[in-house]
Amino acid sequence: MAVVLAVAWGMTDGEKAPLLFKGGLFLHSVGAALLIVVIAQVPGTHAARCAGSRQPRRLGEWSYSLYLWHWPVYLVLLPRLSWLGEWGALAVAVGVSLAAAAATKRYVEDPVRFRSGWARGRRGPAAVAALALAGLALWLLIPVPAAGAGTVDVDQLR
Structure with a gap:
């Protein structure tokens, strides 16, 4: 199957x-x-x-973070990696998505889930504010996706 x-x-x-x-x-x-x-x-x-086995279980642990990261990475990165060819660009995008998902799970999800020091007390709001500012900075630094990237031709759906 x-x-x-x-x-x-x-x-x-x-x-x-x-x-x-x-x-x-x-x-x-x-x-x-x-x-x-x-x-x-x-x-x-x-x-x-x-x-x-270990690899599918790890992928399952990262699945939510991977869900959050894969689409923006594909929209922003794939058009800029065309020189690598279709499979090369896809391999790089998958690698970047997996690395971002692993980092998000380790440094964001797990600390909140397991109530790490930065997620408790007065440091919690400061950490959330710092993460929000980092996210805003990342948003401002990421270039606009290339025209037509990630679009679906609605006429083909009929």
Whole structure:
């Protein structure tokens, strides 16, 4: 099932495929859910051991931060890395997204979740203000995405 999902994603035009928005995402979600059910029912298989190994679990721990970072990184970085080719630019964007997600989990999510010193007492509001200022500075420093980056042609969806 994992191979079928990967092949289906690879054979289509990824996020640019018009069929993705006409039931393709739903079918992909159903396939992923079926894969999870099968793995949960037969936990001793090679596929189940691979899915439960360290790397997928770590990716699951980073998933929220990755969700927050992947799209802005792709919009800003991919158009500027065209000289690396499609796969090279994608590899760099994935690496930057993963690094940003790992840093966000370690330095923002975990301290708040585990009530680190900077998240308690009088230092908490100061830390939040510093993070907000850093976010604002980052927002002001990031260039405007290239025209057409990350857009969907609505006419193809009909």
